[in-house]
Amino acid sequence: MAQSRSRDLDKLLLRHGHLVGPNFEPGPDLRDDLREYARVLVVGAGGLGCELLKDLALSGFRNLEVIDMDRIEVSNLNRQFLFRLGDVGKPKAEVAAKRVMERVAGVNIVPHFCRIEDKELDFYNDFSIIVLGLDSIEARSYINSVACGFLEYDSDDNPREETIKPMVDGGTEGFKGHARVIVPGVTPCFECTIWLFPPQVKFPLCTLAETPRTAAHCIEYAHLIKWDEVHSGKTFDPDNPEHMQWVYSEAVKRAELFGIPGVTYSLTQGVVKNIIPAIASTNAIISAACALETLKIASACSKTLSNYLTYNGVEGLHTKVTEFVKDKDCLVCGPGVLMEMAASVTLGEFITLLEDHPKLLLSRASVTHRGKNLYMQAPPVLEEMTRSNLDLPLFDLMDKVPKDVVHVTGTTSKSDKKTSSLRKLRVVFKGVDGVSDMDTAGGA
Amino acid sequence: MAEPKTKYDRQLRIWGEQGQAALEKASICLLNCGPTGSETLKNLVLGGIGSITVIDGSKVEEGDLGNNFMVDESSVGQSKARSVCAFLQELNDAVKAKFIEEYPEALIETNPSFFSQFTLVIATQLVEDSMVKLDKICREANIMLIFARSYGLTGFVRISVKEHAVIESKPDHFLDDLRLNNPWPELRSFAEAIDLNVPDPVVHKHTPYVVILVKMADEWAKNHGGSLPSTREEKKEFKELIRARMRALDEDNYKEAMEASFKVFAPCGISSNLQRIINDSCADVDSNSADFWVMVAALKEFIEGTGEAPLEGSIPDMTSSTELYVTLQKIYQAKAEADFLVIQRHVRNILNRIGRDSDCISKTMIKSFCKNARKLTICRYRPLEDEFNSPVQPELQKYLTDEDYSSIAVGFYILLRAVDRFAANYNSFPGQFEGEMDEDISRLKTIAVGLLGDSGCNGSTLTEDLINDMCRYGAAELHAVAAFIGGIASQEVIKLITKQFVPMSGTFIFNGVDHKSQLLSL
Numbered sequence: 004m005a006q007s008r009s010r011d012l013d014k015l016l017l018r019h020g021h022l023v024g025p026n027f028e029p030g031p032d033l034r035d036d037l038r039e040y041a042r043v044l045v046v047g048a049g050g051l052g053c054e055l056l057k058d059l060a061l062s063g064f065r066n067l068e069v070i071d072m073d074r075i076e077v078s079n080l081n082r083q084f085l086f087r088l089g090d091v092g093k094p095k096a097e098v099a100a101k102r103v104m105e106r107v108a109g110v111n112i113v114p115h116f117c118r119i120e121d122k123e124l125d126f127y128n129d130f131s132i133i134v135l136g137l138d139s140i141e142a143r144s145y146i147n148s149v150a151c152g153f154l155e156y157d158s159d160d161n162p163r164e165e166t167i168k169p170m171v172d173g174g175t176e177g178f179k180g181h182a183r184v185i186v187p188g189v190t191p192c193f194e195c196t197i198w199l200f201p202p203q204v205k206f207p208l209c210t211l212a213e214t215p216r217t218a219a220h221c222i223e224y225a226h227l228i229k230w231d232e233v234h235s236g237k238t239f240d241p242d243n244p245e246h247m248q249w250v251y252s253e254a255v256k257r258a259e260l261f262g263i264p265g266v267t268y269s270l271t272q273g274v275v276k277n278i279i280p281a282i283a284s285t286n287a288i289i290s291a292a293c294a295l296e297t298l299k300i301a302s303a304c305s306k307t308l309s310n311y312l313t314y315n316g317v318e319g320l321h322t323k324v325t326e327f328v329k330d331k332d333c334l335v336c337g338p339g340v341l342m343e344m345a346a347s348v349t350l351g352e353f354i355t356l357l358e359d360h361p362k363l364l365l366s367r368a369s370v371t372h373r374g375k376n377l378y379m380q381a382p383p384v385l386e387e388m389t390r391s392n393l394d395l396p397l398f399d400l401m402d403k404v405p406k407d408v409v410h411v412t413g414t415t416s417k418s419d420k421k422t423s424s425l426r427k428l429r430v431v432f433k434g435v436d437g438v439s440d441m442d443t444a445g446g447a
Numbered sequence: 448m449a450e451p452k453t454k455y456d457r458q459l460r461i462w463g464e465q466g467q468a469a470l471e472k473a474s475i476c477l478l479n480c481g482p483t484g485s486e487t488l489k490n491l492v493l494g495g496i497g498s499i500t501v502i503d504g505s506k507v508e509e510g511d512l513g514n515n516f517m518v519d520e521s522s523v524g525q526s527k528a529r530s531v532c533a534f535l536q537e538l539n540d541a542v543k544a545k546f547i548e549e550y551p552e553a554l555i556e557t558n559p560s561f562f563s564q565f566t567l568v569i570a571t572q573l574v575e576d577s578m579v580k581l582d583k584i585c586r587e588a589n590i591m592l593i594f595a596r597s598y599g600l601t602g603f604v605r606i607s608v609k610e611h612a613v614i615e616s617k618p619d620h621f622l623d624d625l626r627l628n629n630p631w632p633e634l635r636s637f638a639e640a641i642d643l644n645v646p647d648p649v650v651h652k653h654t655p656y657v658v659i660l661v662k663m664a665d666e667w668a669k670n671h672g673g674s675l676p677s678t679r680e681e682k683k684e685f686k687e688l689i690r691a692r693m694r695a696l697d698e699d700n701y702k703e704a705m706e707a708s709f710k711v712f713a714p715c716g717i718s719s720n721l722q723r724i725i726n727d728s729c730a731d732v733d734s735n736s737a738d739f740w741v742m743v744a745a746l747k748e749f750i751e752g753t754g755e756a757p758l759e760g761s762i763p764d765m766t767s768s769t770e771l772y773v774t775l776q777k778i779y780q781a782k783a784e785a786d787f788l789v790i791q792r793h794v795r796n797i798l799n800r801i802g803r804d805s806d807c808i809s810k811t812m813i814k815s816f817c818k819n820a821r822k823l824t825i826c827r828y829r830p831l832e833d834e835f836n837s838p839v840q841p842e843l844q845k846y847l848t849d850e851d852y853s854s855i856a857v858g859f860y861i862l863l864r865a866v867d868r869f870a871a872n873y874n875s876f877p878g879q880f881e882g883e884m885d886e887d888i889s890r891l892k893t894i895a896v897g898l899l900g901d902s903g904c905n906g907s908t909l910t911e912d913l914i915n916d917m918c919r920y921g922a923a924e925l926h927a928v929a930a931f932i933g934g935i936a937s938q939e940v941i942k943l944i945t946k947q948f949v950p951m952s953g954t955f956i957f958n959g960v961d962h963k964s965q966l967l968s969l
């Protein structure tokens with residue numbers, strides 16, 4: 004009998020098991036469905052992304068897409084195994100997709116060389132599962148808000164099964180990492196447990212200016228204070244080696260002045276660019292855990308991780324599973340912020356309300372309802388097309404439904420840092436049940 | 448080849464140039480290059496390991512294309528070792544890569560001295576019998592050995608080394624060594640010269656907390672017959688005394704002093720861990736002792752003289768004027784240097800005494816040893832045969848009855864051993880081929896229950912669900928599981944070779960069902 008390429012995976016997908024997920028139906032159909040219908044998006048084509056693409060391609064998935072805005076750098080080569088020295092400067096997503104397709108027959112990977120914010124929301128809705136291999140809290144938060152944005156609740160505030168967009172998220176730093184499964188509406192989303200990612204502590208400016216004590220203080224002085232003093236108007240570019248060299252030599256001067264040891268070029272780069280140490284092995288561990296969970300979610304071939312795995316290899320080897328609980332009032336994955344208003348409120352007035360709402364504080368908001376753009380701040384063409392809606396009542400724009408979910412995107416300021424965020428609102432029009440009844444009656 | 452420093456930048460920030468140099472000098476032997484072995488090696492090749500030798504006697508089959516990224520269609524029918532080796536070489540041309548087309552089991556049987564040329568052997572997908580034999584060979588030859596196995600949704604990683612001593616254990620959280628409750632004369636007199644009641648508010652808020660705490664501990668001791676705060680009430684009172692000295696709410700140095708006040712209450716002297724190390728029989732050195740133990744012997748003499756380990760010499764950042772901070776740094780460094788000189792003298796004397804060249808341990812090495820003296824770690828691993836023949840019964844029983852967390856993992860441990868016995872009896876793994884599932888399940892159960900009985904444990908703790916699923920796995924090597932196991936194995940290899948950080952102890956059992964994996968110390 005000819006051997007199948009799926010020899011090992013078939014044991015899991017074709018045979019009955021006991022420790023499996025709900026509705027597990029083993030058989031060739033399951034294997035074929037996984038190949039044909041499961042569509043997985045990998046966000047990030049870096050250390051985790053390269054591993055994830057390989058792992059997923061060898062776990063029965065054939066429809067993969069990958070999105071990443073970065074280009075390949077020399078310092079990626081110690082772990083991002085799909086890239087070679089000759090690839091430096093090329094888009095990561097494109098090279099990663101090509102390399103995996105070259106080696107794993109039958110797999111199709113569509114690369115997207117762009118920012119995650121550049122994609123329409125519909126783009127994300129197209130996938131069965133979204134896997135995150137990112138190193139930024141902001142990017143995680145954005146994708147999380149997008150995926151949770153698709154979630155709808157029924158009238159009893161239970162999540163509607165068919166609107167759930169599962170996510171699998173991985174992260175690493177040095178010898179440490181985490182993998183988690185996010186099933187919006189069921190398990191905590193990224194925002195429910197945002198406290199797991201405490202904000203980075205910054206040095207007080209007065210320390211930098213007046214009482215520097217460490218090498219890092221001297222570097223940050225040169226980077227944050229001296230640069231602007233000397234180069235009025237010219238912004239510092241961390242990727243420009245001349246800029247970095249300037250900061251380094253200024254930091255050395257300052258360190259000598261105060262008798263502080265330890266300023267090196269490498270440390271300067273580390274402090275200025277906030278470089279997170281990264282190695283192949285940790286990325287391999289975390290990505291493998293994520294890929295395995297993705298396979299389980301898609302096939303139910305095994306019970307899943309519930310819901311947060313941490314790995315620490317610094318002192319011995321520690322893995323731990325924690326079952327976090329979701330925040331039922333979460334603004335992102337919860338049923339949504341309730342906004343009650345009169346049917347006469349115009350879209351323009353509604354946008355102003357968002358700025359002042361204590362739970363939102365959202366400025367420059369764009370509004371969509373059931374995939375239809377009601378008002379868009381950008382690009383200019385769309386802004387112009389939707390501008391006339393601002394003077395119309397929101398109730399009319401929402402096809403006169405008494406209550407529904409509206410998505411808004413805009414900017415929120417958190418400790419003087421602006422971040423783009425997406426929020427879900429449950430808009431209820433006061434007293435319109437009666438109104439619409441009368442309308443219907445009148446029209447009959 | 449260009450810019451190795453830039454290429455390795457992200458890892459040099461973890462293990463430094465010394466760690467990198469150790470990796471680049473290491474020569475690694477891989478046994479079996481299925482996905483588990485290939486992925487392990489991939490992570491090491493990317494990081495610039497010195498040389499690799501891939502040993503596998505099999506040819507690439509169609510089925511391998513579905514779980515191993517390092518073979519492709521063009522290599523079907525060819526040597527798997529050759530194919531994997533070629534791909535690995537492509538990843539990093541600084542690595543010397545070669546392969547030998549031979550079955551590891553044969554090499555273990557016929558050519559045991561073969562292994563002594565390597566720094567470390569990574570043995571993947573071996574069955575119990577070969578593992579035990581290889582373990583003996585490597586222990587004899589003093590070659591580091593690590594086993595890795597993927598099997599369905601489970602697998603394991605096990606280090607086997609007689610002894611691994613770590614100087615740079617680099618723990619994440621470790622209490623700094625400030626001696627606030629036991630200041631040496633220079634630190635004491637520096638603190639004495641500073642007036643906490645200084646009228647200038649700018650100076651007041653820039654007095655480092657180290658000075659504040661040394662002075663206040665001193666003051667407390669004077670008022671309490673020489674003793675420091677020990678009861679809960681006293682500790683609270685001590686904190687309040689600090690708070691009372693604050694002049695404004697923005698005095699961060701006083702806030703830091705309150706937060707760090709527990710360092711005043713911390714016991715003097717050395718930790719029980721360090722006590723164990725200096726009491727180890729290896730610290731009675733002779734001419735055959737390793738350098739590490741010679742330094743431990745010197746450390747022991749130092750501790751017997753002073754009651755403390757040598758001072759580390761570095762201080763954390765704290766609110767302070769630049770001048771006071773830099774001066775404080777120098778005081779700590781000077782004491783560390785003085786302690787180092789004492790230890791160095793002990794080392795030289797001991798080397799003389801045991802008939803070795805008194806300069807054969809370098810100054811840099813002794814310095815690093817002194818700086819890390821409080822964090823020394825020794826890892827020892829039982830021979831595999833001992834663990835298999837007489838696992839630590841109470842430990843095993845403890846894991847077996849822990850329903851909450853580790854019961855699946857320990858079940859896998861037993862079953863992973865049972866499948867090898869199964870294979871030895873029936874020439875295939877349970878469920879490896881279609882059609883004999885029910886029979887295989889009952890056979891596996893009988894073997895597993897017998898295995899548990901041999902260890903003096905009750906077999907009823909092994910669930911039917913687990914036995915059934917173990918047969919379902921049919922010895923499958925799933926790529927994602929192999930990548931996980933390979934990742935863990937390579938991480939441990941890095942720690943063993945760089946002699947930095949602490950390798951895992953015991954056997955790591957991967958539980959791919961719900962990820963409640965477990966380290967078993969058997």
Ligand SMILES: [Zn+2]
Nearest residue numbers: 192195333336
């Ligand atoms: Zn949430």
